[in-house]
Amino acid sequence: MKKMFLNKFFLVFSGVLLFAYGIIYACGGGDDWGMGYSSNFTPETFVEKSYRPLFYSGEVFYGIGFDTQHNSRFNDDIKSDWNAYLKTKVDTATVSYFLIGDNTSRYSYDKENASKYKEEIEQLHVFFKNKKGNQASLKWGKKINLKDDKTKAFIEFLYLAQKIETVSVGEDYWSYEPRVANTFDDLKKIQSIENVYNTISDPFLKNRYWFLTMKAYFYSSNKQKAITFFNKTEAAVPKNVLYYRALAYVAGINHQQGKYSTSNYLYAQVFDKCPEMRIVTAYSFHPENEADWNKSLAMAKNNKEKAALWAIHGYYKDEAQAIDKIYQLDPKNEHLNYLLTRLVNQQEQGINNSFELARVDSEGSTDYGAPAIKQTVAENKKGNQAKIDLKAFDLVSKIASTGNTEKPYLWDIALAYLQTLKGNFAKADENFAKAEKTMPKTELANNQLRLLRFVNNMSKIDKLNSKNEKTILKDLNWLYKELPKQQVGDFRYENASSWSKMYLMTLYTEQKNYVMAELFANTSAYGYWGTGNSFYDVEKNLLGMKAFLAKPDKTEIEKIGYSIYNLNLNNINNFQAIQATYQNKIPEAITFMQQTDTLQNAVFYGNPFNGNIKDCHDCDHSAFQKKKYSQIEFLTTIKAMQDKLAKNEDVYTNSLLLGNAFYNITHFGNGRSFYEIGIVGYGSSPYSFRDSMKKMITDCSVSKMYYQKALEAATTKEQKAKCTYMLAKCERNEYYNKKYIAVKNWWTADDDKINFLAWNNFKVLKKDYSDTKYYQDVIAECGYFNTYVNQ
Numbered sequence: 001m002k003k004m005f006l007n008k009f010f011l012v013f014s015g016v017l018l019f020a021y022g023i024i025y026a027c028g029g030g031d032d033w034g035m036g037y038s039s040n041f042t043p044e045t046f047v048e049k050s051y052r053p054l055f056y057s058g059e060v061f062y063g064i065g066f067d068t069q070h071n072s073r074f075n076d077d078i079k080s081d082w083n084a085y086l087k088t089k090v091d092t093a094t095v096s097y098f099l100i101g102d103n104t105s106r107y108s109y110d111k112e113n114a115s116k117y118k119e120e121i122e123q124l125h126v127f128f129k130n131k132k133g134n135q136a137s138l139k140w141g142k143k144i145n146l147k148d149d150k151t152k153a154f155i156e157f158l159y160l161a162q163k164i165e166t167v168s169v170g171e172d173y174w175s176y177e178p179r180v181a182n183t184f185d186d187l188k189k190i191q192s193i194e195n196v197y198n199t200i201s202d203p204f205l206k207n208r209y210w211f212l213t214m215k216a217y218f219y220s221s222n223k224q225k226a227i228t229f230f231n232k233t234e235a236a237v238p239k240n241v242l243y244y245r246a247l248a249y250v251a252g253i254n255h256q257q258g259k260y261s262t263s264n265y266l267y268a269q270v271f272d273k274c275p276e277m278r279i280v281t282a283y284s285f286h287p288e289n290e291a292d293w294n295k296s297l298a299m300a301k302n303n304k305e306k307a308a309l310w311a312i313h314g315y316y317k318d319e320a321q322a323i324d325k326i327y328q329l330d331p332k333n334e335h336l337n338y339l340l341t342r343l344v345n346q347q348e349q350g351i352n353n354s355f356e357l358a359r360v361d362s363e364g365s366t367d368y369g370a371p372a373i374k375q376t377v378a379e380n381k382k383g384n385q386a387k388i389d390l391k392a393f394d395l396v397s398k399i400a401s402t403g404n405t406e407k408p409y410l411w412d413i414a415l416a417y418l419q420t421l422k423g424n425f426a427k428a429d430e431n432f433a434k435a436e437k438t439m440p441k442t443e444l445a446n447n448q449l450r451l452l453r454f455v456n457n458m459s460k461i462d463k464l465n466s467k468n469e470k471t472i473l474k475d476l477n478w479l480y481k482e483l484p485k486q487q488v489g490d491f492r493y494e495n496a497s498s499w500s501k502m503y504l505m506t507l508y509t510e511q512k513n514y515v516m517a518e519l520f521a522n523t524s525a526y527g528y529w530g531t532g533n534s535f536y537d538v539e540k541n542l543l544g545m546k547a548f549l550a551k552p553d554k555t556e557i558e559k560i561g562y563s564i565y566n567l568n569l570n571n572i573n574n575f576q577a578i579q580a581t582y583q584n585k586i587p588e589a590i591t592f593m594q595q596t597d598t599l600q601n602a603v604f605y606g607n608p609f610n611g612n613i614k615d616c617h618d619c620d621h622s623a624f625q626k627k628k629y630s631q632i633e634f635l636t637t638i639k640a641m642q643d644k645l646a647k648n649e650d651v652y653t654n655s656l657l658l659g660n661a662f663y664n665i666t667h668f669g670n671g672r673s674f675y676e677i678g679i680v681g682y683g684s685s686p687y688s689f690r691d692s693m694k695k696m697i698t699d700c701s702v703s704k705m706y707y708q709k710a711l712e713a714a715t716t717k718e719q720k721a722k723c724t725y726m727l728a729k730c731e732r733n734e735y736y737n738k739k740y741i742a743v744k745n746w747w748t749a750d751d752d753k754i755n756f757l758a759w760n761n762f763k764v765l766k767k768d769y770s771d772t773k774y775y776q777d778v779i780a781e782c783g784y785f786n787t788y789v790n791q
Contacts, residue, residue: 037494039348040455043341044490045448046410050275051338054282054315056345067279075100085204089151090144098158118162125159153205160193167219183221190216211242218249244274260288261295272308285312303329311335319343320392327399332406343392344414350387353499355380355506377506385423393418409439420456428456447491458500464507469557480564515544519561531690532681546572570596575679584702590635600632606670608634611660613781620670651713659706667697668733698737704730721769725778728761762788
């Protein structure tokens, strides 16, 4: 994980002095969805939630991206504390209002209303001072007892606190430029706050005025006074959240002064003692070099403080080293838990779940244009096992064997999973059983154990048979059918689901059971740029799949494969209908199309029998259509025209319309929706399709044949001009097909600046039909032809 540190400026918030990363948080992602698809080990299962942002992640912070709670982190705690103090004196809604307002969005245009509570606090302060009623006192005097000492103390504290908030509360916006912190330079006001602290006797209020004094000095231009005040008073202060927030101020000031070893030492203590500030202190922790780090360690007064330093150090640098050090200092230290999950998750990231290897070119670089090298299950296991960090594995094994950590079951289950990854399946079974005896019986813990046991059981299988199939059947149903319907929260099961499909696909491929391999091929997501499914290019595969799908007596694992497969007989019949259509086998195409259920009723966006000068499918789609054709109507209409043609009835018209029909279902026409299905593929460019489908959808030979027949049957020059131009379009398309046949992606095509040629039918159109109206229409609409005739 890559961390960013911006040292030159400070951005200050109510919680602690932070680096400028806070103002660019809006650029981050934050959902960390990728970890769920590359990991089987859910850290939330056994680790306390304050560590959650520090779990292993591709983001700055796991699950959130950037920390955005600078102004609101302690709102709930503050409201809870004041509610407990005021009890029945002031209702909870009123306490919340005076503390944070009506919680209006910072983007609200009603800024006056959003800050109204601050104005009312000001007015109440004036009322308490001069005893003269005002708008706020009249309003709130009806709701709360303004004569009550605690109520008055609450308002007066907020009056002083909101003075400091003018500089301590940051704007929740983002910028690429760091901002210099504002300062509070009303030294008399700060002194008055300190005086209240010195004189007040109420323990609750005294604690808050102590923190407010610290906060005021921290945001002043003389931050050293904050350290002086802290050192003078800390012994008398309860070690609560306010104390550690103040200690974080001291750490921040030391960092600003270049005293990095002291700063990091203090941040580590806040990290250890104040869970609410773990995300803040982890980010602010920043040893400049090894010397600074060693100085911080030397400052530690005991093993617990040393362990706290290593706990943050491990977050940034080396989890295994930190675990080893902490374990030697304090085996039951809770920080070991989150570091262990990071270590395990890090090991997972090197695992190859694709059962493929990228090809490397002669220069040693990955050749992304070349097809990947397929692995066998044995090859994949061997490669993955070699990636396991043996030192990390031995460390986890050693600690797990002692059983003297805070959560021995976490170490047992982690070790068992690492043993699975390492290929020690029997040992993994033993440690899973050991973990089960003592782990908490929460739903998440039970799910985690079941999932990892499944991964272990699946990994044992080198060749499928009826016996070892039984060890995974229930869990496959659980993974594929039950879990997707449940609210599983943080539980990571998606990776095991996709991995198991690839595992089964690879096993079935090795056993030459290609139909079963296809069922588990995990190709369910055909995006718009998908290349379709080449499995069906082989007729034996297609017929084998149709036989399987129609088979009534499926085995249990066959039922599972059948239930998750994204295609059905309707889809395959649809594909066969499309293939037959392009082969001009229309009766066969109709038969297949009639077996597609409702798919045959899909309607063309444009009229597939129209033939226009410009190929503009959007134009054709938006044009008025007297009749809309469904796919089955399209085929039956073609059949009717072909029957008439066979009888020599209206040869010109039928031939021309048939030419248009077959032209429009190519990539160049207005009826691409005819072939855009999962098996064929999708895309606005032919390069999005695999070679076999690209050839099929760009082939204009059938339409060319019918246009030639229409030309031969034409009786007028206008008719002949139209047929000649339609043939020219086919020539153009054939030119493009040959020119770009070797191009795999449109961006790799060479631009030779040649957009068109003087094709034969362009020449014929100019030579023989320049006196027709259609000729003039072509000049008006076809830029290529207009350029040609005006050369």
